[in-house]
Amino acid sequence: MTTSIKTVSTQPFEGQKPGTSGLRKRVKIFQQPHYTENFIQAILDSIPKSEGGAVGATLVVGGDGRYYLDEVLQVIVKLSAAAGVSKLIVGKDGIVSTPAVSHLIRQRKATGGILLTASHNPGGPDNDFGIKYNMSNGGPAPENVTNQIYEITKTIKEYKTADVPKVDFSQLGTQRAGDLVIEVIDGVTDYIDMLKSIFDFDAIKDFFNSNKNYKVLFDGMNGVTGPYGYRLFVEELGLPESSVMRFKPLPDFGGAHPDPNLTYAHDLVERVNNEGYDFGAASDGDGDRNMIIGGNHAFVTPSDSVAIIAHYAKDAIPYFKKNGVHGLARSMPTSLALDLVAKKQGLEHFEVPTGWKFFGNLMDAKRCSICGEESFGTGSDHIREKDGVWAIMAWISIIAFVNKQSPGSSVHDILQKHYNIYGRNFFSRYDYEDVEGKGADDMVSRLSEKINSGEWIGKSFGGFQVKTMDNFSYNDPIDGSVSNGQGIRIIFEDTSRIVVRLSGTGSQGATVRLYVEKYSSNPAEYANATQEALKPLIDVALELSQLESYTGRKEPTVIT
């Protein structure tokens, strides 16, 4: 079939630099003529030769259903057809969760994937859209590829588009746009099958059958995981429909901020606490994040969550029983709780910069099986993205396992049991969203000067004596690449830490993240409230960073 291919003149747009996880901007920015086309062309031109390049490629395409998805899908079809891509595997209506895209890329041995999501950022005409490229291992493109994409966007003069009719993504099956084959699939089924190969569904069903009063509430936050949660909890595990809330994906997430934390998943938290639920969980817009809570205000920090999953993995989850656990990894700001599990189990453990892309090499080299980030990301080497629903299933598996030995164990009990073995890493993150960029940069510059001068080393602030200070740098042990400037760390003699870094996922102004962590091995303190336990250290963090004077903010936007 001959398709007419048009070369369209364009000009570079400023700021098409992928951040922590792809390009995220306001929808209105993506809607400018040529803006989206430029970026998609840059992606297609950056698919590494070692991965086969764009010509003849098979790409998985999926998004979280947010506003503007439909238009971008058609752009991808036209530019892919013009670039000589062979096949696009696309979710029905373009909807596939980020972890399910990662799985599909691996399962179908695709060249890579294009993900249309701004993750947990709000959606709708006045909010955010996002585009990201994943490699053939299913994971986010590493920095050499994202840098290449950015370089192309800075000089792009034209893109090529094929004159093909609009594709209907509401129909399952195969269609053609010129020579390009488009296979529209149900993005849920393969993913649920994958979960069945990882977890012991029978053991989980047994647990629910013998604990008929155990109440679960899953919050899809009107993001992509609603249909996954419904299929899993209601249709597969047989829980009542009241076990799922906000399970219909909406282009604007119902006006809510689809970020599973105590602030934005407030509705879930309220319901779990007020309506006698034993277990509550939420996932974000594109399904890679998760939050786990128990009844009676038991909140599992993501740092504790990954440590607890690692602790029980080989006992409670068949996938790890079979494959073993090779090593553990966490992002730098994530608490050291996971390291304690690694040490006890004699496993290698790694500290990488913020960004899931940094785990991929370790997993491919079989040096990391379970990893997590304080930013509500938890996952394993079953795919190369963090996986919200996987993490929720891991927790349900642990609850079923622990209850077999000690019936009646709650989420709170599991937390306390863990602290009794390892001690407790109190951890909290303060986010200051949409602050003025210059103030945030100046604050970081001043802290960098303090690192260079070394003047705080050995000094005590609020009773905490500074041991070291640096701007975190990561040497990837697999490919030798170096990533500098990944966050300011102030580490104290008692192992307490303060970390300051600027977010790489915001679309407006700057977001300052302040992380504080303090370890306790005193059992009398394990049940203490986090904010009270950390108050003295938070005061030191605010004093040392002079955050208020640099940002003008007295209070954070979100505390987790």
Ligand code: G16
């Ligand atoms: C993304 C990345 C994560 C990162 C998080 C926060 O998550 O995939 O690895 O931890 O952003 O990054 P930052 O602190 O730079 O905002 P998601 O769920 O937004 O894709």
